[in-house]
Amino acid sequence: MRFSRFLLIVGVVALVSVFAMSTSFAVSANSEKLTQYKGSFSSNINKKISNIEQVYAFKNNNSKEYYKINIKKNYQNKYKIRSVNVRYAVVDNETHKIRNFLYKNYTGKNKKSLKIDILNKDDTFIDKVTINYFTKGKIKNESFYSYYYTNNFTLVNYLASGKANAKAVQKGDYKITQLGNIPIIKYQNVKIITKSKKYKIKAVKLILTNFKGTKTSYKTFKGYGKNSLKIQLYENIFIRDIKVYYY
Numbered sequence: 001m002r003f004s005r006f007l008l009i010v011g012v013v014a015l016v017s018v019f020a021m022s023t024s025f026a027v028s029a030n031s032e033k034l035t036q037y038k039g040s041f042s043s044n045i046n047k048k049i050s051n052i053e054q055v056y057a058f059k060n061n062n063s064k065e066y067y068k069i070n071i072k073k074n075y076q077n078k079y080k081i082r083s084v085n086v087r088y089a090v091v092d093n094e095t096h097k098i099r100n101f102l103y104k105n106y107t108g109k110n111k112k113s114l115k116i117d118i119l120n121k122d123d124t125f126i127d128k129v130t131i132n133y134f135t136k137g138k139i140k141n142e143s144f145y146s147y148y149y150t151n152n153f154t155l156v157n158y159l160a161s162g163k164a165n166a167k168a169v170q171k172g173d174y175k176i177t178q179l180g181n182i183p184i185i186k187y188q189n190v191k192i193i194t195k196s197k198k199y200k201i202k203a204v205k206l207i208l209t210n211f212k213g214t215k216t217s218y219k220t221f222k223g224y225g226k227n228s229l230k231i232q233l234y235e236n237i238f239i240r241d242i243k244v245y246y247y
Helices: 002-016
Strands: 031-033 035-046 050-059 062-071 080-091 098-111 113-117 124-134 141-145 153-160 164-177 180-194 201-209 216-226 228-233 238-246
Touching (some): 050 124, 062 080, 080 113, 098 113, 098 124, 164 238, 180 201, 201 228, 216 238
Antiparallel strands (some): 031 238, 035 050, 035 153, 050 062, 062 113, 080 098, 080 124, 153 164, 164 180, 180 228
16 A cells, blocks of 8 residues: 555645645734644554554644553553564655665664654655563564554644634544545634623634645634634534634
8 A cells, every 4th residue: 555655644734734724814903814833733543552642743834743651451461562663655755656765773672661753854754653561472563554544533723813823623524535545624612812802702713624725614613702613513624724713
């Protein structure tokens, strides 16, 4: 399935970048668009001996990616992390084909957990991870291919404007297809809080888009003059922008 590896990676990157596709709003004194300033994407990879949490965190123009590897409680007496071998794929940005591989080894020091900081390069992505165990048990190592799983994911975005702050949480899982790793949204929770009691929320408009960004829709929710508003959705659609109207 290596032929679609790059497309699977692009699927996750696109998911994290949904809020970056800004929509233009008409500006008025009684409304404002919230701007994203930080957020994170996380997903769990569940192996027999270990649980691996993949995290991609970003703030303004800076980002980092890392893995948290933890031995499961039932195996902590018999298994320790000896080392982790990571194979990185270097992708040609024009042809989207893998040019070559880079290899990096991380020492586990026979501990129960290990955090690995991933190389932060635009053309370099994790291809395969192998966890080597210090153990007398039968399983000496476990491997997985990055982005090749259907586990649940969580996308968290923090937004702000002159009068309000917001936190948007989107949860879902993946559908693996020949065309790539397609994220499917199952649940969304948005909470908007004004920075002062004098700012009363009249309404909140969500600008929504499909995964490819080719279809746009809108949902408006009444604020009833309150200082906070919580919105929950259960649709397979991404929140692209948030606009708040005030009295």
